Amino acid sequence: MKKMILTLAIAISTLGAFAGEEVISSKVLDAFKTEFKTAKDVEWTAGDNYYKATFNYNDKYVFAYYSYEGELLGLARNISSDDLPLNLQMNLKKEFADYWISDLFEMAKKEDTSYYITLETADTRIIFAYAIGSPVRIRPIAPGTRCLSAICGSKVVVRRSKAVANMS
Numbered sequence: 001m002k003k004m005i006l007t008l009a010i011a012i013s014t015l016g017a018f019a020g021e022e023v024i025s026s027k028v029l030d031a032f033k034t035e036f037k038t039a040k041d042v043e044w045t046a047g048d049n050y051y052k053a054t055f056n057y058n059d060k061y062v063f064a065y066y067s068y069e070g071e072l073l074g075l076a077r078n079i080s081s082d083d084l085p086l087n088l089q090m091n092l093k094k095e096f097a098d099y100w101i102s103d104l105f106e107m108a109k110k111e112d113t114s115y116y117i118t119l120e121t122a123d124t125r126i127i128f129a130y131a132i133g134s135p136v137r138i139r140p141i142a143p144g145t146r147c148l149s150a151i152c153g154s155k156v157v158v159r160r161s162k163a164v165a166n167m168s
Contacts, residue, residue: 022046027070035072036064074109084115088130092117099126 022044028051032039039062042055050073053064065073081089081101092101096119103118115130 022051024051025068025070028066028068031066031070031072032064072110074107076105076107078105079115080104084117085130085132088115092119096126099124 024044024046032042032053036053036055036057039053039055039057042053045052045054049068051066051068053066055062055064060077063076065075067073081092081104083106084092084104099119099121101117102120102125103116105116107114107116113132117128117130119126119128
């Protein structure tokens with residue numbers, strides 16, 4: 001009887017451990033394994049129309065976004081300000097000397113690479129998007145604009161600046 005209760009308890013706890021796991025399609029898993037053979041610590045989540053893999057790749061945490069069909073939609077990773085293009089670094093230091101960078105990440109897609117930069121002072125928060133190769137090099141993200149939850153906040157203040165005009 002004790003063995004039966006112990007077995008039942010182990011079975012219930014094991015089922016509970018797997019209840020929260022995402023079911024990822026084999027197309028997506030195959031595409032991921034082909035692209036990121038050496039990835040470690042992979043965790044999956046599902047969005048409305050995409051899968052997101054969070055993993056360690058070459059000693060950095062990376063986020064990969066896939067369509068349900070297994071197409072790689074884009075990659076994101078947190079970076080330091082030293083990883084920004086030099087002209088953008090110089091422009092930010094010149095135009096926003098009183099601000100600090102509170103969040104910074106790189107988003108890479110097939111056709112382009114963008115940087116999302118959150119600048120702050122004690123009472124102001126500005127979020128910029130900088131896209132390499134686009135006619136407008138740096139643009140503020142307007143409040144209410146739909147964007148990644150990682151970069152949009154409820155207290156976003158948009159300020160047009162000379163940086164916007166100078167970078168185009």
